[in-house]
């Protein structure tokens with residue numbers, strides 16, 4: 001069930017302020033980085049993609065590839081409810097439930113996100129170990145360091161194999177080894193999912209990777225394409 005998000009001439013205003021305009025792009029299976037300077041509009045675009053906020057103009061269409069024995073293969077338009085069921089989101093300021101422990105929070109997330117009960121414990125343990133959170137698993141979220149909390153946020157966004165995974169600055173606060181681990185996990189997830197990651201840490205994007213890049217500049221898409229084709233990303237941050 002390959003998913004696709006088509007953004008059609010989307011604009012987003014807050015009062016008199018134009019935050020995004022003429023956004024036209026199709027997000028397909030795979031990992032797409034949304035990059036741009038501070039204030040360019042990355043977070044706003046991600047929030048629109050989560051369906052959490054609605055565009056001021058234009059539309060976002062979410063479709064899924066369906067194989068039908070009689071009608072053949074076609075793209076079916078998903079309802080908002082269907083989209084939300086298969087979407088996960090890591091906001092820029094992730095807090096979770098501060099009074100829950102890491103294990104409680106992730107167990108709760110796994111259950112709510114539809115992992116079959118019998119598989120919840122194993123999946124939570126696997127993710128905690130992979131993220132190197134075993135020592136912190138009985139600690140409350142309110143007692144974690146920024147980087148530890150960020151890892152919990154990342155794990156909750158990936159735990160149920162979402163079809164659409166939207167992450168706002170997910171590598172913030174992580175060390176190099178942790179970044180590499182989560183980047184690899186996101187790459188694996190992206191074989192079967194649309195994974196969209198905003199970042200200003202462009203040095204963490206593999207210049208030889210297969211990922212796509214969308215450059216946001218002053219609320220518009222400046223350039224987009226495969227990382228290898230776009231080449232030096234640093235130039236988008238020069239004056």
Ligand SMILES: Nc1ncnc2c1ncn2[C@@H]1O[C@H](COP(=O)(O)OP(=O)(O)OP(=O)(O)O)[C@@H](O)[C@H]1O
Pocket residue numbers: 014017019036037038039040041042043044045200
């Ligand atoms: N609710 C809002 N009301 C007014 N202005 C807003 C609102 N949300 C965002 N903005 C403004 O819109 C612009 C884009 O913000 P956004 O957070 O999308 O950018 P960003 O690229 O994610 O930036 P950063 O990397 O600093 O988080 C900024 O100038 C911001 O101040």
